[in-house]
Amino acid sequence: MDNIVLQQLAEYIYEFCCIDYLKNLPSLESKISSRLKELNLSLWEYCGYVKSDNKEKDILIELVTVNETYFFREENLLKELQNTIYPKFKDRTSYNPLRIWCAACSSGEEPYTLAMMVKESNLFSEGSVEIIASDINKKVLSKAQGALYNKKSLSFRKMPEGMIEKYFDELDEEYKVKEDIRKLVKFKHLNMFDKNMKAEIGKVDIILCRNVLIYFDLESIKKVASSFYDIINPQGYLFLGHAETITSINPGFETIYTPSNFYYKKGEI
Structure with a gap:
């Protein structure tokens, strides 16, 4: 069940901003696990919640984007x-x-x-x-x-x-x-x-x-x-x-x- 819901969450992220976790569901799971515990929600509950709350969508984007950078890089x-x-x-x-x-x-x-x-x-x-x-x-x-x-x-x-x-x-x-x-x-x-x-x-x-x-x-x-x-x-x-x-x-x-x-x-x- 969790894999099906995780797949749905990955599809939602992909539809919104094309970041592709569809072939790397374990990575997505690890990125959101702390947030699920913080909210005390199951993965299924969270999937519904994030689709109905724009602030939570912003938090999800923070969790799944990579922001490694520094001055005078490359x-x-x-x-x-x-x-x-x-x-x-x-x-x-x-x-x-x-x-x-x-x-x-x-x-x-x-x-x-x-x-x-x-x-x-x-x-x-x-x-x-x-x-x-x-x-x-x-x-x-x-x-x-x-x-x-x-x-x-x-x-x-x-x-x-x-x-x-x-x-x-x-x-x-x-x-x-x-x-x-x-x-x-x-x-x-x-x-x-x-x-x-x-x-x-x-x-x-x-x-x-x-x-x-x-x-x-x-x-x-x-x-x-x-x-x-x-x-x-x-x-x-x-x-x-x-x-x-x-x-x-x-x-x-x-x-x-x-x-x-x-x-x-x-x-x-």
């Missing part, structure tokens, strides 16, 4: 952005800003890193860059918007020397991202499979969606790749995780290979 990819991609957009102005979408931004380390790199590049004038950061998980999104990180957090494990002093204000037990970095980033609560996603994000020049597609099945990856293609401007760029590929899925993207990375460029329409 140094080689960031160097490619800094040295090759950003300079291509150096002539943008506040009337036609460089627009970057950090999809699945988790607790904010990645979009704030991108903003710090904008400052470090000295390529852009005031208002000529916009970073949109979105996530389906409201809890981590709230943390990202707060821009507060514990001094002992693993978020700082790859932080280059001198960057904390330059881009953070020191509080008692935490560092807070400075205002000039925070104002470059706009956060949105967003499900990448929402029908209104394109309207919410608008056209962008660069998308980073790293280590997210590994949780989707092929059909869902095709949907996401199609949405990305529609949202990215011609000659724009898409960065995925090193274990993710859409090479055989969307021929509209050209794969660019470097000695330490590969990423995608959208061709002219």
Whole structure:
């Protein structure tokens, strides 16, 4: 009985956000077991409860999403952005800003890193860059918007020397991202499979969606790749995780290979 109900819960999660636990029910069970005990509900009772309560649905999403991230993650990819991609957009102005979408931004380390790199590049004038950061998980999104990180957090494990002093204000037990970095980033609560996603994000020049597609099945990856293609401007760029590929899925993207990375460029329409 529990396996049947667990399968139903996995199907509900898949229908809502395409995170695929259908072939890994034990993992789903382990992620929700503490919540069932906390609520003193059976799996069958919980399955009905979560479908009728939006707040509980948010909690379920918190439980089943993975939010591993840190500042300046994947140094080689960031160097490619800094040295090759950003300079291509150096002539943008506040009337036609460089627009970057950090999809699945988790607790904010990645979009704030991108903003710090904008400052470090000295390529852009005031208002000529916009970073949109979105996530389906409201809890981590709230943390990202707060821009507060514990001094002992693993978020700082790859932080280059001198960057904390330059881009953070020191509080008692935490560092807070400075205002000039925070104002470059706009956060949105967003499900990448929402029908209104394109309207919410608008056209962008660069998308980073790293280590997210590994949780989707092929059909869902095709949907996401199609949405990305529609949202990215011609000659724009898409960065995925090193274990993710859409090479055989969307021929509209050209794969660019470097000695330490590969990423995608959208061709002219």
